[in-house]
Amino acid sequence: MAVSEIAMGINLPRSPYLLAPKFKFGGRNQFCVKASASSSGDENGRMVIRKEKEGWQLDFSGETLATPLLDTINFPVHMKNLSSKDLDQLAAELRAEIVYAVSKTGGHLSSSLGVVELTVALHHVFNTPDDKIIWDVGHQAYGHKILTGRRSKMHTIRKTSGLAGFPKRDESVYDAFGVGHSSTSISAGLGMAVARDLLGKNNNVVSVIGDGAMTAGQAYEAMNNAGFLDTNLIVILNDNRQVSLPTATLDGPATPVGALSGALSKLQANPKFRQLREAAKSITKQIGPQAHEVAAKFDEYARGMLGASGSTFFEELGLYYIGPVDGHNLDDLVTIFQKVKEMPAPGPVLIHIVTEKGKGYPPAEAAADRMHGVVKYDPKTGKQNKAKSSTLTYTQYFAESLIKEAETDNKIVAIHAAMGGGTGLNYFQKKFPDRCFDVGIAEQHAVTFAAGLATEGLKPFCAIYSSFLQRGYDQVVHDVDLQKLPVRFAMDRAGLVGADGPTHCGAFDVAYMACLPNMVVMAPSDEAELMHMVATAAAIDDRPSCFRFPRGNGVGAVLPLNNKGTPLEIGKGRILREGNRIAILGYGTIVQQCLGAAEMLKSHNVFPTIADARFCKPLDADLIRRLAKEHEILITAEEGSVGGFGSHVSHFLSLNGILDGPLKLRSMMLPDRYIDHGAPQDQIEESGLSSRHICATVLSLLGRPKEALTIREAI
Numbered sequence: 001m002a003v004s005e006i007a008m009g010i011n012l013p014r015s016p017y018l019l020a021p022k023f024k025f026g027g028r029n030q031f032c033v034k035a036s037a038s039s040s041g042d043e044n045g046r047m048v049i050r051k052e053k054e055g056w057q058l059d060f061s062g063e064t065l066a067t068p069l070l071d072t073i074n075f076p077v078h079m080k081n082l083s084s085k086d087l088d089q090l091a092a093e094l095r096a097e098i099v100y101a102v103s104k105t106g107g108h109l110s111s112s113l114g115v116v117e118l119t120v121a122l123h124h125v126f127n128t129p130d131d132k133i134i135w136d137v138g139h140q141a142y143g144h145k146i147l148t149g150r151r152s153k154m155h156t157i158r159k160t161s162g163l164a165g166f167p168k169r170d171e172s173v174y175d176a177f178g179v180g181h182s183s184t185s186i187s188a189g190l191g192m193a194v195a196r197d198l199l200g201k202n203n204n205v206v207s208v209i210g211d212g213a214m215t216a217g218q219a220y221e222a223m224n225n226a227g228f229l230d231t232n233l234i235v236i237l238n239d240n241r242q243v244s245l246p247t248a249t250l251d252g253p254a255t256p257v258g259a260l261s262g263a264l265s266k267l268q269a270n271p272k273f274r275q276l277r278e279a280a281k282s283i284t285k286q287i288g289p290q291a292h293e294v295a296a297k298f299d300e301y302a303r304g305m306l307g308a309s310g311s312t313f314f315e316e317l318g319l320y321y322i323g324p325v326d327g328h329n330l331d332d333l334v335t336i337f338q339k340v341k342e343m344p345a346p347g348p349v350l351i352h353i354v355t356e357k358g359k360g361y362p363p364a365e366a367a368a369d370r371m372h373g374v375v376k377y378d379p380k381t382g383k384q385n386k387a388k389s390s391t392l393t394y395t396q397y398f399a400e401s402l403i404k405e406a407e408t409d410n411k412i413v414a415i416h417a418a419m420g421g422g423t424g425l426n427y428f429q430k431k432f433p434d435r436c437f438d439v440g441i442a443e444q445h446a447v448t449f450a451a452g453l454a455t456e457g458l459k460p461f462c463a464i465y466s467s468f469l470q471r472g473y474d475q476v477v478h479d480v481d482l483q484k485l486p487v488r489f490a491m492d493r494a495g496l497v498g499a500d501g502p503t504h505c506g507a508f509d510v511a512y513m514a515c516l517p518n519m520v521v522m523a524p525s526d527e528a529e530l531m532h533m534v535a536t537a538a539a540i541d542d543r544p545s546c547f548r549f550p551r552g553n554g555v556g557a558v559l560p561l562n563n564k565g566t567p568l569e570i571g572k573g574r575i576l577r578e579g580n581r582i583a584i585l586g587y588g589t590i591v592q593q594c595l596g597a598a599e600m601l602k603s604h605n606v607f608p609t610i611a612d613a614r615f616c617k618p619l620d621a622d623l624i625r626r627l628a629k630e631h632e633i634l635i636t637a638e639e640g641s642v643g644g645f646g647s648h649v650s651h652f653l654s655l656n657g658i659l660d661g662p663l664k665l666r667s668m669m670l671p672d673r674y675i676d677h678g679a680p681q682d683q684i685e686e687s688g689l690s691s692r693h694i695c696a697t698v699l700s701l702l703g704r705p706k707e708a709l710t711i712r713e714a715i
């Protein structure tokens with residue numbers, strides 16, 4: 001069992017991981033238990049890992065694997081004295097730990113497996129948390145979490161009140177920067193490096209970025225600036241040849257998009273370059289630091305050979321390039337990191353490592369998607385326990401109806417930013433390979449690219465998650481809305497998203513889209529409505545439009561014939577249930593909760609009118625006037641932030657003097673704070689947007705506080 005931070009007498013702040021332990025080095029031998037090299041079980045009956053000629057062998061046929069060395073490591077400080085052999089063993093045990101831990105929780109698997117050696121090497125060489133490691137996106141940081149005091153909480157990862165799925169500053173001092181969205185690590189790292197210089201400190205800063213995350217403009221902006229500022233910064237480019245999410249096409253991972261990946265592979269394929277690098281490295285290892293000059297000569301020569309490919313590209317930006325390095329060879333990683341750390345003023349350095357996603361877990365290595373994001377699975381086989389549902393996801397209904405539109409309109413094209421699987425456009429791509437564009441993790445480019453397509457009369461559907469579109473906002477305003485170009489935005493993952501948490505929560509799209517003068521802003525209340533809105537967007541050809549839909553499954557609505565929607569009248573909502581005294585006007589799939597509230601209210605003898613707004617812009621002025629005139633109470637409901645649908649309705653009512661009379665108006669929306677990751681139902685409850693919350697709000701507005709309280713207490 002790992003030595004707990006409590007047993008070690010550390011003061012516990014709000015999060016037990018926020019303090020780094022201050023130990024003296026040199027004590028780890030007392031904890032160290034070696035793994036047996038041959039027997040098949042430890043004293044607890046756990047399978048032990050074996051070292052064979054080709055390295056450590058992990059046998060996942062048992063319930064779990066013994067991790068005697070990892071059991072002695074609670075914080076990186078415990079790894080400092082490990083020999084190279086120990087580090088290899090630790091990496092093998094860490095890999096086993098990740099496989100078994102994620103099998104019980106689900107989460108991101110293959111990216112963490114691919115960086116096991118990197119994680120061990122970084123925490124061995126660098127002195128975190130004084131030295132800063134910034135994991136780009138952060139979906140590969142499970143090993144980092146395990147080695148930084150959070151192993152005993154890994155069973156809670158992504159669950160309500162548990163560990164976050166991504167590094168998070170509130171969670172641990174070892175999490176130097178909060179992440180979830182990609183391509184921020186070099187900018188943040190550069191900021192930390194410059195702050196260090198200005199504050200007269202001398203710690204190291206390491207940004208770890210994948211070849212996917214490296215496709216985003218921000219990464220280049222940051223490298224360009226790093227080259228100019230010339231401060232000490234280590235960038236590690238983790239090149240696993242998977243640029244888009246591996247579900248980009250239905251036939252498996254797509255060929256990496258972008259020219260950079262081509263340059264990187266040319267570099268890796270250059271045998272002379274590799275031989276020279278090996279020679280330089282072994283000379284350094286054999287004769288020690290005095291060989292540095294010799295090695296540098298080799299290095300220079302090797303660089304010269306590369307001509308116009310990858311290394312010079314980085315060097316032209318001003319980064320000193322080292323690579324490509326085998327990212328699974330701990331010895332090499334440790335040697336290189338130590339050398340770079342020892343260099344007095346290296347300036348910005350880019351270390352290009354090559355890794356394999358899913359490395360060391362045969363089911364992940366074999367799977368087309370490398371088991372990138374998984375639900376719980378059987379560690380023996382990798383078979384995932386996917387929940388069965390009678391309905392498809394909203395994403396699939398979107399894709400299905402877009403395909404139907406595209407079958408009859410050859411001007412329809414689709415764009416996504418490295419999210420073929422997540423947006424359902426992998427289905428569209430299969431059907432129309434020439435009309436589907438994966439632009440890499442480049443939301444800004446995706447939007448302006450779509451704008452360009454629209455100028456020439458094509459009908460682009462830009463499918464980007466609500467939270468990722470935040471990154472392309474200036475492009476939405478300046479390149480699309482201002483020029484009134486008919487780009488259609490399909491904003492998936494609108495509202496709360498469960499386990500991914502606040503970084504991925506689509507809270508703001510209604511506010512940021514509905515404030516734009518030309519944008520048509522819609523939200524379907526169920527999957528059939530979504531199909532109609534796809535058809536509506538296809539038909540709107542004189543201005544931009546958008547529609548938002550949530551993560552998760554449809555509600556079983558009757559779908560339009562052949563899954564082809566019919567365009568809706570723009571700016572017209574509908575009444576779903578006629579009632580009296582109270583009107584509840586929902587925007588989006590929260591309409592389902594409004595209907596649920598109406599059912600609950602029956603037993604209280606309350607019969608509200610339920611309306612589905614469909615449009616936030618233009619608002620259905622007639623409908624809103626009518627609801628306000630015929631009811632004492634009007635409640636708006638939405639799964640979005642302040643400034644969204646409710647704000648537009650109240651603005652309209654106040655401008656038209658309708659609030660000057662007896663009407664009671666209430667807006668229900670997401671609270672003005674970030675909702676942590678967790679089970680979707682817990683998030684809805686925490687946000688106060690469940691049917692029961694709506695029901696309780698109605699009862700208290702009707703002056704029946706006791707009944708409202710009973711319902712609230714049951715929540």
Ligand SMILES: Cc1ncc(C[n+]2csc(CCOP(=O)(O)OP(=O)(O)O)c2C)c(N)n1
Nearest residue numbers: 111180181182210211212213242245418468
């Ligand atoms: C701004 C933004 N867009 C899209 C995503 C979704 N996303 C998460 S990981 C990923 C691929 C990252 O590839 P890479 O950096 O190479 O890491 P790997 O998964 O290969 O380890 C994408 C597209 C994101 N996190 N942030």
